[in-house]
Amino acid sequence: MNAPLNIAMPAEAAAAPKSYRLLIGGRFIDAQDGRTLERSSPGHGFTVSRYAQAGAADVEAAVQAAHKAFDTGPWPHMKAAERATILLKAADLIEARLDEIARLDALESGKPIAQARGEIGGAVDIWRYAAALARTLHGESYANLGDAMLGVVLREPIGVVSIITPWNFPFLIVSQKLPFALAAGCTAMVKPSEMTSASTFVLGEILMQAGLPDGVVNILAGLGADVGAPMVSHPLVEMVSFTGSTRVGKMTMASAANSLKKVAMELGGKNGQIVFPDADLEAAADAAVSGGFFNAGECCNAGSRLIVHEAIADEFLGAVKALTAKVVVGDPLDDRTKVGAMISADHVAKVTGYVTAAENGGGRICSGGNQLASSAGQYLDPTIVRDVTEDMAIAREEVFGPVLSVLTFESIERALHIANNTPYGLSAGVWSASIDTCMSVARNVRSGTVWVNTFMEGYPELPFGGYKQSGLGRELGKRAVEDYTEEKTIQFHRGQRTGWWVG
Numbered sequence: 246m247n248a249p250l251n252i253a254m255p256a257e258a259a260a261a262p263k264s265y266r267l268l269i270g271g272r273f274i275d276a277q278d279g280r281t282l283e284r285s286s287p288g289h290g291f292t293v294s295r296y297a298q299a300g301a302a303d304v305e306a307a308v309q310a311a312h313k314a315f316d317t318g319p320w321p322h323m324k325a326a327e328r329a330t331i332l333l334k335a336a337d338l339i340e341a342r343l344d345e346i347a348r349l350d351a352l353e354s355g356k357p358i359a360q361a362r363g364e365i366g367g368a369v370d371i372w373r374y375a376a377a378l379a380r381t382l383h384g385e386s387y388a389n390l391g392d393a394m395l396g397v398v399l400r401e402p403i404g405v406v407s408i409i410t411p412w413n414f415p416f417l418i419v420s421q422k423l424p425f426a427l428a429a430g431c432t433a434m435v436k437p438s439e440m441t442s443a444s445t446f447v448l449g450e451i452l453m454q455a456g457l458p459d460g461v462v463n464i465l466a467g468l469g470a471d472v473g474a475p476m477v478s479h480p481l482v483e484m485v486s487f488t489g490s491t492r493v494g495k496m497t498m499a500s501a502a503n504s505l506k507k508v509a510m511e512l513g514g515k516n517g518q519i520v521f522p523d524a525d526l527e528a529a530a531d532a533a534v535s536g537g538f539f540n541a542g543e544c545c546n547a548g549s550r551l552i553v554h555e556a557i558a559d560e561f562l563g564a565v566k567a568l569t570a571k572v573v574v575g576d577p578l579d580d581r582t583k584v585g586a587m588i589s590a591d592h593v594a595k596v597t598g599y600v601t602a603a604e605n606g607g608g609r610i611c612s613g614g615n616q617l618a619s620s621a622g623q624y625l626d627p628t629i630v631r632d633v634t635e636d637m638a639i640a641r642e643e644v645f646g647p648v649l650s651v652l653t654f655e656s657i658e659r660a661l662h663i664a665n666n667t668p669y670g671l672s673a674g675v676w677s678a679s680i681d682t683c684m685s686v687a688r689n690v691r692s693g694t695v696w697v698n699t700f701m702e703g704y705p706e707l708p709f710g711g712y713k714q715s716g717l718g719r720e721l722g723k724r725a726v727e728d729y730t731e732e733k734t735i736q737f738h739r740g741q742r743t744g745w746w747v748g
Contacts, residue, residue: 250619252576257352258291265442266297267466268449270310271459277302282439282466287355288577288586290621294353294443296466304434304475307463311405311432312481314460321402321430325379332376332424334455340369342451346444350415351577353441355586355622356540358578367703368420371721374705375424378726382429395737400730402430403507404483407476409497410445411489412438412588413543418511419445421709421720422486423462429729434463434482436473440588442466469493477501484508484729488545491643491669491714498717509718509728511710513643514671517550517664518700519654519686522557524676525698530564532674532700537649538572538627539701541584542596545715546672546694546701549644552663555653562631562651566612569627574617584647586622593623596646603630603639603650613647635666643669657685665691670712674700693719 257263262283266273280298285291299307315321320328339346347361356364387396406426410418415437426433437445449464465472477485477500484507487497491513501508518536520529536548553561577585587593593616600614613628631651633640639650654660664673664686672694675686687695693711696702703709708722718728 250575250617250622250624252289252619252621253578254289254291254621255352255578257293258289262292262295263443264295265446265466267299267303267307268446268453268462268464269303269307270313270463271453273449276300277306282442284353284440284442286352286622287588288352288622294349296439296442296446299465299467299472301471301475303465303467304472304479307434307465308405308476308479308481310460310463311434314458315402315404315432318432318458318460320427320432320458320461323430325382325428328428328430329376329379331456332372332379332427335424335451335457336369336372336376338451338454339365339372339448342447343369346416346447348578349443349447350441351585353443354412354415355577355588357582357585359580359582360540364414364417368417371420371705372424375428375726378425378723379428381723382726382730384732393739395739397735397737399733399735400429400727401733403729403731404431405481406431406433406484406486406729407479407482408433408435409473409476409485409487409489410435410437412441413540413545415441416444416448418488419448422488423448425720425725426486426729427457427461428726431484431729432461434465434476436465436467436476439466439468473497474500477506478503480504482506487511494716509720510716511545511720512671512714512716513669514545514547514711514715515550515641515643515667515669516546516548516672516674516692517552518548518674519552519660519664519676520554520557520561521675521677521679521682522554523678523682525678526557526561526564528698529676530561530568532676533565533649534568534572534627536674536700537629538569538584538647541587541625542647543588543592543645545643547645548674548700549648549650550640550663551649551651552660553651553653554660555655558651558653562611562629565649566629569612569629572627574624574626584624584627586624587646590623592645593625596625596644596648599639599642599644599646600628600630600648603633603637606634606637608633608637608639608650635663641667657682661686661689668714671715672696672711
């Protein structure tokens with residue numbers, strides 16, 4: 246039996262929790278009813294943050310501030326170059342506070358600090374990319390409609406946008422949404438998860454420092470029923486951008502449908518890595534481990550299904566198991582840690598429930614499967630379950646933990662069937678030396694991203710989103726700013742317009 250994890254208490258444990266207030270109309274203020282929320286660090290067990298807890302009155306104030314900033318403020322009417330300058334300044338300020346922001350995310354979410362630094366660095370890149378897109382946003386003209394007519398198509402900001410983000414990548418995911426909305430000229434309300442709000446409030450400080458006009462971005466901490474629901478249903482909100490579970494995404498879409506708001510949804514995934522015998526098996530094994538256990542598996546893009554050709558299954562799983570044994574699980578603030586703490590005790594129970602159900606149904610645990618004893622916090626041992634069948638919940642549902650389900654195939658057709666036999670379609674990976682095999686899989690897997698001989702790499706230039714119940718729309722990519730706009734057609738007539746209907 247493994248010795249209990251010895252989790253060192255950070256300096257923050259001896260200090261009072263950091264306090265954060267709502268950002269509404271350019272001011273940081275307490276909730277109108279004075280309520281607060283506290284967040285306990287899942288990796289260390291002490292209260293790390295205290296936020297003002299928004300209610301209905303605060304949501305209304307934030308909506309009115311965002312609406313006023315859009316309707317009468319300067320932001321939508323600025324030159325694109327001026328908006329880009331503020332976004333670039335924000336990127337510089339994020340970079341200057343990178344270590345601070347990463348530490349907040351590591352403390353509140355339990356993710357490893359080295360990983361968190363990489364995420365904040367990636368967010369800086371996204372803000373700079375969005376700034377560049379602000380200056381390339383353009384419409385169209387049509388001079389081919391006859392000598393007397395000129396058609397012009399404008400792209401205008403859609404208006405007030407509600408942005409709702411999850412707990413697993415607190416700063417990165419808001420950075421996949423907000424800068425593009427701002428680049429388009431929109432105003433926004435942002436609701437981070439009530440478990441990981443601190444870094445988003447720091448982002449609010451940064452945006453104010455960068456020169457963003459009052460009311461353009463408003464940030465509310467609180468619960469979904471109190472804050473998220475009215476942010477979605479409010480008649481002054483024109484668009485909702487949501488990242489989270491498919492279950493909550495469906496509820497959000499249903500609410501938004503009442504007022505026909507535009508919605509963008511980045512939801513769940515049940516992503517497969519398909520490994521053929523001619524693959525670089527050493528590289529594929531490394532990707533299987535990182536894809537399954539990155540961010541403790543609390544990742545919509547996790548490669549949670551390993552789909553291996555039966556001819557190499559035993560050999561390949563041996564390599565995966567050996568690498569898994571080297572994965573360092575422990576203190577999120579230790580630079581050596583690869584898998585940190587789980588987000589909550591309830592989530593630990595949910596994930597271990599999937600493993601138990603799979604074992605009871607004939608699955609075989611060949612690595613891990615246990616909650617690890619520790620001096621503080623909640624940790625799971627990276628787990629590999631083989632002999633999984635397609636009908637098992639662990640093979641079809643999003644477990645969202647460090648659990649790798651192994652299925653085998655004997656032909657490319659069978660591999661594609663397994664890969665597509667899920668309600669989700671976010672991402673997939675294929676490993677083979679054959680370009681024909683790779684192309685066949687890439688063209689026939691029903692997912693928004695397919696990695697070929699690599700896994701879970703991302704770039705701001707490439708769009709991200711899913712098929713089926715993995716979401717609606719795309720984030721990132723060259724059209725990301727366009728998603729936050731409406732098209733307006735203007736038709737100019739030159740010269741005398743003679744009657745053409747009556748007389």
